[in-house]
Amino acid sequence: MTNIASIDVPSQAGINVRRIREDFPVLRQTVHGKPLVYLDNAATTQKPRAVLDALMAYYSKDNANVHRGVHLLSERATHAFEAARVTVQRFINAASAHEIVFTRNATEGINLVAQTFGRSHLGPGDEVVISAMEHHSNIVPWQMVCEEKGASLRVIPITDEGALQLEEYERLLGPRTKLVSIVHLSNVLGTINPVQQMIAMAHRCGVPVLIDGSQAVHHLTVDVQALGADFYVFTGHKLYGPTGIGVLYGTERVLEEMPPYQGGGDMIESVTFAKTTYNALPYKFEAGTPNIAGAIGLAAAVDYVTGIGIDRISAHERELLAYATAALSEVSGLTLIGTAAEKASVLSFVMDGVHPHDIGTIVDQEGVAIRTGHHCAQPLMQRLGIPATARASLALYNTREEIDALVAALHNVRQLFA
Amino acid sequence: MSDLRELYQEVILDHNRRPRNFRAIEGATRRAEGFNPLCGDRLSLYLKVEDGVIKDASFQGSGCAISKASASMMTDSVKGKTLSEARDMFEQFHQMVIGHADPLALPERLGKLAVFEGVRQYPARVKCASLAWHTLRSAIAAKDEVVSTETSSATEGHG
Numbered sequence: 001m002t003n004i005a006s007i008d009v010p011s012q013a014g015i016n017v018r019r020i021r022e023d024f025p026v027l028r029q030t031v032h033g034k035p036l037v038y039l040d041n042a043a044t045t046q047k048p049r050a051v052l053d054a055l056m057a058y059y060s061k062d063n064a065n066v067h068r069g070v071h072l073l074s075e076r077a078t079h080a081f082e083a084a085r086v087t088v089q090r091f092i093n094a095a096s097a098h099e100i101v102f103t104r105n106a107t108e109g110i111n112l113v114a115q116t117f118g119r120s121h122l123g124p125g126d127e128v129v130i131s132a133m134e135h136h137s138n139i140v141p142w143q144m145v146c147e148e149k150g151a152s153l154r155v156i157p158i159t160d161e162g163a164l165q166l167e168e169y170e171r172l173l174g175p176r177t178k179l180v181s182i183v184h185l186s187n188v189l190g191t192i193n194p195v196q197q198m199i200a201m202a203h204r205c206g207v208p209v210l211i212d213g214s215q216a217v218h219h220l221t222v223d224v225q226a227l228g229a230d231f232y233v234f235t236g237h238k239l240y241g242p243t244g245i246g247v248l249y250g251t252e253r254v255l256e257e258m259p260p261y262q263g264g265g266d267m268i269e270s271v272t273f274a275k276t277t278y279n280a281l282p283y284k285f286e287a288g289t290p291n292i293a294g295a296i297g298l299a300a301a302v303d304y305v306t307g308i309g310i311d312r313i314s315a316h317e318r319e320l321l322a323y324a325t326a327a328l329s330e331v332s333g334l335t336l337i338g339t340a341a342e343k344a345s346v347l348s349f350v351m352d353g354v355h356p357h358d359i360g361t362i363v364d365q366e367g368v369a370i371r372t373g374h375h376c377a378q379p380l381m382q383r384l385g386i387p388a389t390a391r392a393s394l395a396l397y398n399t400r401e402e403i404d405a406l407v408a409a410l411h412n413v414r415q416l417f418a
Numbered sequence: 419m420s421d422l423r424e425l426y427q428e429v430i431l432d433h434n435r436r437p438r439n440f441r442a443i444e445g446a447t448r449r450a451e452g453f454n455p456l457c458g459d460r461l462s463l464y465l466k467v468e469d470g471v472i473k474d475a476s477f478q479g480s481g482c483a484i485s486k487a488s489a490s491m492m493t494d495s496v497k498g499k500t501l502s503e504a505r506d507m508f509e510q511f512h513q514m515v516i517g518h519a520d521p522l523a524l525p526e527r528l529g530k531l532a533v534f535e536g537v538r539q540y541p542a543r544v545k546c547a548s549l550a551w552h553t554l555r556s557a558i559a560a561k562d563e564v565v566s567t568e569t570s571s572a573t574e575g576h577g
Contacts, residue, residue: 354483355481355482355483356457356482357457357459357481357482357484357543357546358426358482358483361422361425361540361542361543362422362426365421365422372457373456373457374458381458387458387459387460387480387481388457412422416422416426417431417483
């Protein structure tokens with residue numbers, strides 16, 4: 001097996017991007033006759049060969065159902081699945097593998113917490129605090145449970161640059177606050193929120209905190225114990241892993257007292273028609289056959305990025321972000337959306353007189369893949385007073401040449417819409 | 419860029435820059451809202467219908483160049499048409515953008531609207547071009563009623 005970290009011609013940031021790109025077969029294609037420039041990583045990332053090989057190997061050699069069999073294949077599958085859980089535990093520095101619940105994605109993780117912790121802790125007049133920059137997945141589950149329980153949502157406002165107003169957050173924390181749920185890294189603005197500080201502030205008021213780390217885990221080092229998060233969610237497909245697998249981390253203490261989410265096999269200890277008792281953590285929250293291959297693929301993705309080093313990936317992306325920010329600022333009539341002091345990996349923008357949808361179509365013709373629209377953040381769009389943005393988002397395999405291609409394509413936009 | 423020119427033809431760019439009938443209609447008899455949640459294109463359509471004929475058509479809203487140009491050209495083309503003629507035009511336009519129409523027959527049926535033929539090469543944009551037309555169809559299907567841009571209390575007491 002090739003260890004990417006040992007094949008190394010260090011760039012300024014210490015990673016050999018040219019070498020890394022060879023690990024991603026999907027990047028070798030042309031789009032409308034031009035080389036693919038994939039800048040839609042906040043929507044989903046591409047997968048390295050190591051992940052593809054792990055998925056193939058599992059289904060070719062080790063596939064069996066987990067936890068229930070006594071035959072060799074089921075032992076191998078169970079071992080691989082539980083080893084994946086430990087890999088994830090170490091990746092985010094959770095205290096125990098029992099605190100890692102495999103879900104379908106981050107959205108499911110948030111829904112799980114809303115429907116179990118939320119339902120059992122919220123009553124009439126209680127409050128859940130979120131922010132104005134949240135993705136719908138960190139808004140709607142709370143709206144649903146608040147409506148059911150007669151509780152209400154309080155929203156931390158943001159500055160025009162896209163930073164949270166911490167004084168307002170302080171004001172919102174009160175005796176009725178039962179949970180705070182905040183994004184770590186904004187998928188629209190790129191803002192990195194001071195979550196460690198925010199968690200400390202909430203804990204001083206006895207309020208637990210959920211952090212949505214969907215965009216964060218592959219751009220920053222995440223240590224859930226250092227952060228003090230009560231819950232942390234993320235999703236595999238944004239971390240160079242397969243779709244259909246996500247992670248909910250919760251402290252053992254808080255997970256222990258939560259009622260189960262979905263009922264069925266595996267999450268039980270014993271079942272009779274008179275009474276059913278539930279399984280221990282984390283299985284209490286993993287009903288039915290899990291996405292075994294997905295977990296194994298996710299672990300392979302985690303191994304891949306830790307093999308390179310999140311610090312080095314982060315440094316490369318930071319450099320690229322600075323280059324891209326400068327380059328885009330030179331395009332006439334272009335305004336960057338999201339200019340907080342602490343940000344990473346995401347460049348949202350609008351252009352005078354051109355709707356983002358049109359920008360997206362035109363740059364697609366040049367092989368450049370960006371995303372346009374409200375990015376599942378309609379309240380944020382409303383706050384910013386715009387219907388949509390165009391968004392380029394970076395990953396470890398992106399290069400300066402690709403940013404140049406984006407800028408050239410944006411000049412095409414200008415030309416067409418002169 | 420020649421492929422893009424098939425979608426973003428000069429007349430479409432012109433209608434985007436200077437949309438025709440970009441206003442509300444006071445005393446509109448039909449009104450319908452259109453919204454494309456995938457991209458945020460929004461449209462309010464106003465019609466003034468008398469004796470089954472569209473006397474005036476206009477729109478307001480925000481959206482991409484394709485949706486705006488489509489709404490602009492649509493409102494121009496349905497003025498003076500009967501409701502059933504407008505409904506037919508919806509069908510023809512729809513068939514064209516989803517690629518089922520006979521390209522040779524387009525100009526005589528749709529006139530200037532045939533410029534949107536290029537949209538069928540861009541499936542992601544078909545909804546942009548047809549938003550205005552789907553909204554028109556809703557407006558045609560609705561009943562005649564005074565849709566006032568003023569408050570309802572202003573029209574109370576009038577016989």
